[in-house]
Amino acid sequence: MKLTIFEVPENNADWPRWLEQQLVGLEFAGLVVQLETLYKSQPRQQQTLDEICGRQLPELLQRGLGSLSTQQISALFQNPAAILELQEQVLSSGGSYWDQVPLSAADREAVNQSTTRVSQAISKESNRFPNVQLANSKNAPETTRLSGKAVATLAALAATVLVVLGLWSQTGGKPSGWGFDQPGLLAQDVSARKYLSNLSDAARQWADKRPLNAQELEKRLTEFRHGCDTLIAAAHKPLDDVDRKWLVGKCSDWAKEIDSYLAELRRNADSFSDVNLKADKTINRLKDALKKRALELS
Numbered sequence: 001m002k003l004t005i006f007e008v009p010e011n012n013a014d015w016p017r018w019l020e021q022q023l024v025g026l027e028f029a030g031l032v033v034q035l036e037t038l039y040k041s042q043p044r045q046q047q048t049l050d051e052i053c054g055r056q057l058p059e060l061l062q063r064g065l066g067s068l069s070t071q072q073i074s075a076l077f078q079n080p081a082a083i084l085e086l087q088e089q090v091l092s093s094g095g096s097y098w099d100q101v102p103l104s105a106a107d108r109e110a111v112n113q114s115t116t117r118v119s120q121a122i123s124k125e126s127n128r129f130p131n132v133q134l135a136n137s138k139n140a141p142e143t144t145r146l147s148g149k150a151v152a153t154l155a156a157l158a159a160t161v162l163v164v165l166g167l168w169s170q171t172g173g174k175p176s177g178w179g180f181d182q183p184g185l186l187a188q189d190v191s192a193r194k195y196l197s198n199l200s201d202a203a204r205q206w207a208d209k210r211p212l213n214a215q216e217l218e219k220r221l222t223e224f225r226h227g228c229d230t231l232i233a234a235a236h237k238p239l240d241d242v243d244r245k246w247l248v249g250k251c252s253d254w255a256k257e258i259d260s261y262l263a264e265l266r267r268n269a270d271s272f273s274d275v276n277l278k279a280d281k282t283i284n285r286l287k288d289a290l291k292k293r294a295l296e297l298s
Contacts, residue, residue: 005034005233008077015073016065020101023087035080037233047075049082049089062095178205180227186234195238196247196294199231203287206280214269217276221262224283228255243293250289257282 004027009018022028052075053060056067065073076083090098177183179202188195206224211217232251236244258279265275 004031005038012070012073015070016068019073019076020065020098021103023083023090024098024101025103028087032080032084034229034233035077035083037230038235039078039080047079047082049085052076052079052082053086057089061089061093062097064097064101178208178227179203179224180231181223186230186236188238190238191297192238192240192243193294193297195236196243196290196297199247200287200290200294202227203283203290206283206287211272211276214265214272214275217272217279218262218265221258221265221279225255225258225262228258243297246293250286254282254286 004022007018009015022031050057052072053068056072059067068076076086180186180199182202182205185198185202188198190198206220209220211220228251232248232255236247239247261275261279261282264271
């Protein structure tokens, strides 16, 4: 999962435009998951979209988020359910303004690549079946320009399909309840040394259940990987800035390794034994690094 939450602009004057791009972008679902993880352990009064935006809601559906104050956008960040509802209303009732919101460079590239793959597939089928009237480069524009709102609609539909098919956990779904997702682990008021030591003990839980096949290993890795996202997004209050940056940086590196193992396993189920061995080594290295860092602290 892309860590979109780290891309929030430092200048709060840029928040409205940035959040507009997220609402019509491809990484919106990931952002909501990350915000929910970040704020779930912080006591706060939940606010609805109507409570945050009030009478400004009809205006922002027509003219964007520029009319909202910094405090209102901050409240949206702290209430992921309200942001979800806002996207639903933008997609269903938003005016032409939202068709003009530009996609980010990464989202535009992803859309262009997908469009190219579809065009190539259509051309290939046209060559195989010349008598079938398929849209190709001779009778259709070379590039289809989808608006940000249209792309967001497709992404939202894709997310719905994932939920229906029970695949949401593979892209950052619900916490597993073990490892870094165990309740209360990241909210403890302890010393920095104890905090990192507890994280090391949590990583040790990887060995509590040994996968017997590729399917079980994929599930176990996916759950552990979700815990990495939880860890990355946490506030880590017992740690100072140096140790916090070290932890987040290390977690990001470990998460990338696990992503590569999941990709390898999904490409080839016969790689089960090899991937299982590599995952063991990575998570043991992770556990040892956390313990070593803890012991270095006074």
